Amino acid sequence: MAGFTIGKQGTFLETVHFDDNLEISLFTRGDGVEIIQQTIGEGKLFYVYPSGNVNALEFYFIVSGEVECEVENKKYILSPKDYFIARELSDPIHFTALSKVSLLCVFTEQTFVHISKDISSLIEIKKQVELKDIYTQKHSDRVANYSVKIAKKLKLNKEKLENLAIASVLHDIGKIHVPSEILNKPGKLTDEEFDIIKKHPADGAAMIKESYYKELVPIIEQHHERLNGTGYPNGLRGDEILLEARIIAVSDTFDAMTEDRAYRKAFGAQFAIDELKNLAGTHYDQEVVLALEEILKEEGLIDYCTTGK
Numbered sequence: 001m002a003g004f005t006i007g008k009q010g011t012f013l014e015t016v017h018f019d020d021n022l023e024i025s026l027f028t029r030g031d032g033v034e035i036i037q038q039t040i041g042e043g044k045l046f047y048v049y050p051s052g053n054v055n056a057l058e059f060y061f062i063v064s065g066e067v068e069c070e071v072e073n074k075k076y077i078l079s080p081k082d083y084f085i086a087r088e089l090s091d092p093i094h095f096t097a098l099s100k101v102s103l104l105c106v107f108t109e110q111t112f113v114h115i116s117k118d119i120s121s122l123i124e125i126k127k128q129v130e131l132k133d134i135y136t137q138k139h140s141d142r143v144a145n146y147s148v149k150i151a152k153k154l155k156l157n158k159e160k161l162e163n164l165a166i167a168s169v170l171h172d173i174g175k176i177h178v179p180s181e182i183l184n185k186p187g188k189l190t191d192e193e194f195d196i197i198k199k200h201p202a203d204g205a206a207m208i209k210e211s212y213y214k215e216l217v218p219i220i221e222q223h224h225e226r227l228n229g230t231g232y233p234n235g236l237r238g239d240e241i242l243l244e245a246r247i248i249a250v251s252d253t254f255d256a257m258t259e260d261r262a263y264r265k266a267f268g269a270q271f272a273i274d275e276l277k278n279l280a281g282t283h284y285d286q287e288v289v290l291a292l293e294e295i296l297k298e299e300g301l302i303d304y305c306t307t308g309k
């Protein structure tokens with residue numbers, strides 16, 4: 001039935017096997033929350049660290065095995081059905097697995113993506129793309145940074161925000177298939193060359209499909225679509241394009257304009273935002289462009305008094 005999932009023993013979205021003594025598996029994720037299983041070998045030490053985010057909550061439930069921890073010089077032994085919670089923790093707490101232990105964990109902060117083998121291999125590809133294209137060093141990180149700021153202004157929920165951040169970092173991975181002569185060509189591209197470039201959103205989407213972040217597929221595929229249907233690869237229009245993809249479109253274009261290119265020097269932030277405003281409503285989402293303008297003003301990158309166009 002729609003909305004209902006049964007998971008048979010041992011089925012996970014992804015499992016990361018560190019060694020024989022540590023395995024972390026993701027059951028599910030949603031609305032910023034992750035439900036995880038950790039299996040730790042007998043005699044092994046593990047830590048729970050304070051989080052940088054004061055609102056973050058980590059809940060651990062002992063499913064099997066026993067663990068020992070020492071807090072303020074007092075020792076505690078935790079057995080099956082016992083649990084512990086870390087919230088606004090002041091210092092790291094260390095635990096010892098007295099026997100092979102299995103923990104069910106609920107984290108309100110995205111954790112698994114940082115250890116995911118799928119995602120780290122895609123981040124590796126992103127780095128290779130940036131090495132190949134000499135003008136896009138750190139491009140994706142900057143796009144992610146603008147996109148997250150815009151999404152916060154537009155009040156996207158936590159899950160959308162987290163997905164958008166990862167999709168932004170990975171948006172151009174499909175360029176791994178574009179020859180560097182085309183990526184770095186100083187002159188105008190031929191139609192054939194542009195056709196090759198145009199494949200990168202769908203190629204990138206196909207690469208993500210294999211990871212547990214499948215829901216990022218349409219965002220990556222749509223990041224070059226434009227509101228009036230002139231974008232690629234599918235010529236989608238208006239609301240057919242996901243808001244997340246419309247946000248990346250704006251951050252991506254702004255970053256491309258404010259960086260040097262093989263054929264021109266970087267434009268200033270004011271010029272770039274004015275260009276985006278000229279194309280708002282036809283190519284770019286008006287609200288998204290205005291949110292970016294607001295951010296640039298707040299950061300002092302453009303003047304408050306300049307009306308632009």
Ligand SMILES: [Fe+2]
Pocket residue numbers: 171172200223224
């Ligand atoms: Fe792109």
Ligand SMILES: [Fe+2]
Pocket residue numbers: 139171172252
């Ligand atoms: Fe890009």
